[in-house]
Structure formats: C-alpha cells, structure tokens
Amino acid sequence: MALQMQVIPVTPFQQNATLLWDDVSHDAVLTDVGGEAERLLNAVDKHQLKLQAIWLTHGHLDHAGGVADLIVQHTVPVLGPHQADDYWLQALPEVTANYGFPVSQPLTPTRWLQDGDKLTVGEHTFVVYHIPGHTPGHVVFYSQANSLLIAGDVLFRESIGRTDFLGGNHTDLIRGIQSKLFTLPDDTRVLPGHGFMTTIGHEKEHNPFLR
Numbered sequence: 264m265a266l267q268m269q270v271i272p273v274t275p276f277q278q279n280a281t282l283l284w285d286d287v288s289h290d291a292v293l294t295d296v297g298g299e300a301e302r303l304l305n306a307v308d309k310h311q312l313k314l315q316a317i318w319l320t321h322g323h324l325d326h327a328g329g330v331a332d333l334i335v336q337h338t339v340p341v342l343g344p345h346q347a348d349d350y351w352l353q354a355l356p357e358v359t360a361n362y363g364f365p366v367s368q369p370l371t372p373t374r375w376l377q378d379g380d381k382l383t384v385g386e387h388t389f390v391v392y393h394i395p396g397h398t399p400g401h402v403v404f405y406s407q408a409n410s411l412l413i414a415g416d417v418l419f420r421e422s423i424g425r426t427d428f429l430g431g432n433h434t435d436l437i438r439g440i441q442s443k444l445f446t447l448p449d450d451t452r453v454l455p456g457h458g459f460m461t462t463i464g465h466e467k468e469h470n471p472f473l474r
C-alpha cells in the first residue's frame with residue numbers, strides 16, 4: 264500500500280495545499296486548506312477518496328483561510344496547529360479582508376496539536392513536530408516510512424520562513440530546523456508551503472540561512 268500525494272497550489276500566494284491518501288483504504292487528508300475549498304473537494308471526489316481530516320501547519324490566511332468554508336460543505340475534523348497560533352485563527356476575518364481574500368470566519372480546530380503527536384492517513388503515520396519561529400504555533404508533519412516532510416512555512420528550497428510577523432522569532436526557527444529537521448535522513452523529501460520540493464540533504468548543503 265502506498266501513500267499518494269497531489270499538491271494543489273491555492274490562493275494568490277500559491278500555497279501548496281496537499282491531498283494525501285492511502286491507495287488501499289482510500290482514506291484521505293487535506294493539509295493547509297488556504298482557500299479554494301471547492302477545487303480541493305473536487306480533487307477528493309475525482310480520486311473517490313474518503314476525506315478524514317484537515318491538518319493545519321499554522322494559522323496564516325493562505326494556509327487556514329479556506330477551512331471554515333470547506334467544513335460547512337463537508338464536515339471533517341480540523342487537527343492543528345499548536346494552540347499558540349490561536350490568535351492567528353481568531354484574526355482570520357480581518358486578515359483575509361485586509362489581503363482581499365474571500366473573508367473567512369474565525370476558526371477553532373477540533374484538536375490542537377503538540378510536539379510528538381501521531382496522525383494517520385489510512386495505514387500511514389505522521390509525527391508532529393512543533394517548530395515555532397515563523398508563527399509561535401507552527402507544526403510540521405513527518406512520515407518516516409514515506410521519507411516525507413510537510414514543512415509549511417518553516418523550511419523552503421534554499422530559504423526559510425519569514426520571522427517578521429507578530430509572534431515571529433528567528434532564533435527559535437533556526438534552532439527548531441537544526442534540532443528537529445536536520446536530524447532527519449538526508450533523503451527525506453520536503454514539501455514546503457510555497458515553491459518546489461527539496462530534500463533535507465539539499466538544504467543542509469545549500470540553504471544560505473542554515474550554514
């Protein structure tokens with residue numbers, strides 16, 4: 264049984280919303296539903312999947328701004344981020360309006376996530392790492408068996424997340440990447456919240472923020 268993945272960039276920020284599914288059970292998860300709920304639900308239908316949950320890396324509008332809309336159409340639990348991002352999720356109405364996005368309702372997840380929590384998509388397990396710095400409640404999702412990290416806005420190909428927003432902290436971000444991500448195997452595939460996939464090995468060599 265394999266884990267399947269389709270990346271669906273959403274919003275004007277081209278945020279990599281991701282549909283993950285187990286190709287035996289057809290259980291599926293959507294990560295970072297930033298917007299375009301209709302389009303994401305169409306992908307779920309097209310592959311004839313059973314959507315089990317939404318996982319959120321953090322509370323920014325391009326990652327969480329479409330959730331309130333989606334769960335009206337399709338009731339499903341929302342897992343994450345860490346509770347330290349609550350203020351971002353409560354601010355979604357103002358933040359989405361300020362950026363000219365469709366206005367989102369405030370959002371309270373079904374369950375906050377903690378470092379070390381385990382989540383599943385069918386038979387596939389992902390471990391949650393809490394890595395503050397871009398936002399205080401940012402989490403990432405790692406599947407060892409699939410050599411796959413869903414990194415949100417923590418780590419990009421040859422870059423890192425901005426830390427100039429309210430609650431950002433550059434030192435925390437660097438420390439979290441070094442201690443929790445650069446200890447993963449070099450061949451781990453990294454899917455960032457924006458832009459191209461990379462690997463842990465590539466970032467150790469080429470990321471100018473982490474030399």
Ligand SMILES: [Zn+2]
Pocket residue numbers: 321323397416
């Ligand atoms: Zn962000």
Ligand SMILES: [Zn+2]
Pocket residue numbers: 276278323325326416456457
């Ligand atoms: Zn983002």
